[in-house]
Amino acid sequence: MKFYINALLLCALLGASSYAHAQTAGEIRKTEQSIKQDGKYALLVMKLQLLKAGILTGENFKNKSGKIDFQIVTCGEVVKDLSQEKELQRFVVDAVKNHGLKILICGLSVQQLGIDKSLLPAETPITDNGLTYFFGLEEQGYKTIAL
Structure with a gap:
């Protein structure tokens, strides 16, 4: 049970970290237009x-x-x-x-x-x-x- 909870937490953290680094097309365009x-x-x-x-x-x-x-x-x-x-x-x-x-x-x-x-x-x-x-x-x- 503890293994599954740790695995679930790890997946949640990895998912959150990749979301935090993703840039939207709008953000990319804004940077290019700066x-x-x-x-x-x-x-x-x-x-x-x-x-x-x-x-x-x-x-x-x-x-x-x-x-x-x-x-x-x-x-x-x-x-x-x-x-x-x-x-x-x-x-x-x-x-x-x-x-x-x-x-x-x-x-x-x-x-x-x-x-x-x-x-x-x-x-x-x-x-x-x-x-x-x-x-x-x-x-x-x-x-x-x-x-």
Whole structure:
């Protein structure tokens, strides 16, 4: 009998704890809509798939408000990908020209990976050191994420 009572209590507690952590669609929407209309956001990206996801997120933000400042700093292997893949270059240039994103390239990565700067889109300025630039954005009050 005691076993059944304990088992029943355990089930009740587990059920209550999962209910407490569940978010409704309304709560999720409210969180997603809490992005400031004049916010400053920056991503540090080192992988190709994350660059694509970051650009789509930035475009989404800019579509909600043109006052949002959204910057992506690229470092590491993704810089090499950007120098070699024409389709990726078109995607990046479109994000800069048509959606107002700022996408920068780490000059240190360019140097260390031996990338020819002329192979990179002219719309993507090269900063001497992407990490230093990213820290500068944090100091300027940007909400930042390193991916």
